[in-house]
Amino acid sequence: MVAAKKTKKTHESINNRLALVVKSGKYTLGYKTVLRTLRTSKAKLIIISNNCPPLRKSEIEYYAMLAKVGVHHFNGNNVDLGTACGKYYRVSCLGIIDPGDSDIIKTLPGEQ
Amino acid sequence: MVKFLKPNKAVIVLQGRYAGRKAVIIRSFDEGTRDRPYGHCLVAGIAKYPKKVIRKDSAKKTAKKSRVKAFVKLVNYSHIMPTRYTLDVDLKDVVTLDTLQSRDKKVTAAKEVKARLEDRFKTGKNRWFFTKLRF
Numbered sequence: 001m002v003a004a005k006k007t008k009k010t011h012e013s014i015n016n017r018l019a020l021v022v023k024s025g026k027y028t029l030g031y032k033t034v035l036r037t038l039r040t041s042k043a044k045l046i047i048i049s050n051n052c053p054p055l056r057k058s059e060i061e062y063y064a065m066l067a068k069v070g071v072h073h074f075n076g077n078n079v080d081l082g083t084a085c086g087k088y089y090r091v092s093c094l095g096i097i098d099p100g101d102s103d104i105i106k107t108l109p110g111e112q
Numbered sequence: 113m114v115k116f117l118k119p120n121k122a123v124i125v126l127q128g129r130y131a132g133r134k135a136v137i138i139r140s141f142d143e144g145t146r147d148r149p150y151g152h153c154l155v156a157g158i159a160k161y162p163k164k165v166i167r168k169d170s171a172k173k174t175a176k177k178s179r180v181k182a183f184v185k186l187v188n189y190s191h192i193m194p195t196r197y198t199l200d201v202d203l204k205d206v207v208t209l210d211t212l213q214s215r216d217k218k219v220t221a222a223k224e225v226k227a228r229l230e231d232r233f234k235t236g237k238n239r240w241f242f243t244k245l246r247f
Binding site: 035036041063066068 | 116142
């Protein structure tokens, strides 16, 4: 049950942290590469958009459960997630390999 | 950040002739080899599942219904679905890389795997592994 509505402030801060990861860290975009990073245990955090097909979402969550990696459900669809990464295409799922200067790994999995 | 494609992990084969069959990882090659430059693993699985054994079956019928047909295969990681289950059957000495070089070596390895899997099925453990996946 959602305790409080996800405020605009935390959503913006996720976008800021994502922008910092894109600028300074390593990440992969897209379902195939996300599964590959999960299999090789390189991923530290997975972000899934809210309009990702439910079967694919469950599959990524299952892989992340096996790999003990956190999954964050992004508060926006794949268009928004692509924009948050600074790309001009849609991104349904992305995996963060190296957060760089960002503290997204420390702050995000605790929130959910 | 935990590696989970390790030996003894139960997986489901997704592509190929054995799609939908359950298998167990015997040896994994994360980096790939010269012939297969991608992550792959050597699996041994069930080609033909044992049938449902009920209480009123005679001993002869139970023996016939508990038969398992096994297969040995090298599969790409992207063609298997890992599960949370494991199967502790020691198949490392039976199934090695060179058993896949020739047809008769593969057949003898599959026969040995079949014997070990049938023993495990008869003990009643790992019930999930020996039930057919319905889809």
